[in-house]
Amino acid sequence: MTVKKPAKGAAKGAGASGSSSGQGSGPGGGQRQLRVRVKTAKKRKTSSTRWLERQLNDPYVQASKREGMRSRAAYKLSEIDDKYKFLKPGQRVVDLGAAPGGWSQIAADRVRSIVGAGAGRGQVVAIDYLGVEPLPGVEIVMLDFTDPTAEAKLKALLRGGGADVVLSDMAAPTVGHTRTDHLRIMGLAEQAAHFACDVLAPGGVFLCKVFQGGTARELLDVLKRNFGTVRHVKPPASRSDSAELYVLATEFRGEKPVE
Numbered sequence: 001m002t003v004k005k006p007a008k009g010a011a012k013g014a015g016a017s018g019s020s021s022g023q024g025s026g027p028g029g030g031q032r033q034l035r036v037r038v039k040t041a042k043k044r045k046t047s048s049t050r051w052l053e054r055q056l057n058d059p060y061v062q063a064s065k066r067e068g069m070r071s072r073a074a075y076k077l078s079e080i081d082d083k084y085k086f087l088k089p090g091q092r093v094v095d096l097g098a099a100p101g102g103w104s105q106i107a108a109d110r111v112r113s114i115v116g117a118g119a120g121r122g123q124v125v126a127i128d129y130l131g132v133e134p135l136p137g138v139e140i141v142m143l144d145f146t147d148p149t150a151e152a153k154l155k156a157l158l159r160g161g162g163a164d165v166v167l168s169d170m171a172a173p174t175v176g177h178t179r180t181d182h183l184r185i186m187g188l189a190e191q192a193a194h195f196a197c198d199v200l201a202p203g204g205v206f207l208c209k210v211f212q213g214g215t216a217r218e219l220l221d222v223l224k225r226n227f228g229t230v231r232h233v234k235p236p237a238s239r240s241d242s243a244e245l246y247v248l249a250t251e252f253r254g255e256k257p258v259e
Contacts, residue, residue: 027075027237072237073169074102076246077207079235086205086250087111089120092163094154094199095138096145096192097170098126104138107167113137125157145170146188151195158199166196168208171244185209186216189247193222202254212243223249 069075081087087110095104104126108114111122114137126132129144139157143150155161170192172184189208196206206227210219223230228251238244 069102069105071100071102074106075237076169076235077103077106077167079237080207080233080246080248081106081110083233083235084248084250086165086207086248088164089116090122091165092123092158092160093125093165093167094158094163095124095126096166096168096195097128097188098140099128099130099132101126101132101135101138103167103169104132104135107165108135108137111165123159125154125163127154145195146191151198155199161199162201163196163199163204164201165205165207166192166200168192168206171209182211185211186219190216190219190222193219193249196249197222197226197252200252200254202252204252206247206249206252208247208249210245210247212245219247223247227252 087093087107089110089112091111093107093111093113095107098104104124108122108124111124112120113122113124116122122137124138125141126135126138127141127143127145127150129142131142132138132140134140141150141153141157143153168189170185170188172181172188174181174184189210192208193206196204196208200206206223210232220230227249230247230249233246233248234244235246238246
């Protein structure tokens, strides 16, 4: 088992088509972007003004609007998959904490749950308590993943009761206290990892959001015991000033986590 650090260098982004080589796909899209400056209004806080200005000048936000993606987060998954190529036609994918649906859009395109046929037709099952507007090729469950009934409902929807890829971009609501926020998101990550180890087929893949500052020992213990390779990745679409990081575990051995 090997644990790898984040790879250096930027991966190429992909747009709605899921192609990393398409013209006009992803940030830029062959168009020059002019910087927009926002003036502070009387009723708007300075922090809100900075956030709005960043959104207006974010190339991924612009690309998501131009290409019909649900969110800029879609490019995080597309960039990671462009580099590690774990989404393949015919696979069964579970998207945990899917709202508003950007990751499900990318997954549906790449596993061909929209236009595939026979063995080449994939499946994407998405779950979120916030709900997700209907997406082609995606089965949506409106339920909190931590609900005791969630795992059984997801398995009932999956072909053969199992999955080939489990994705988790879940994040608990923040309270502004760094340590508390870290513990909350790591708690969700651990739950997602145990679910992945229970539902994945041998050779399966688990991709999950964590926070920089140390991946909890419990999570790494589960992943190292059950997967051949575990890496930390930070795609270009993840803002440099953000503490978010992703752990990518591949080559699932088919073992179950020890409770």
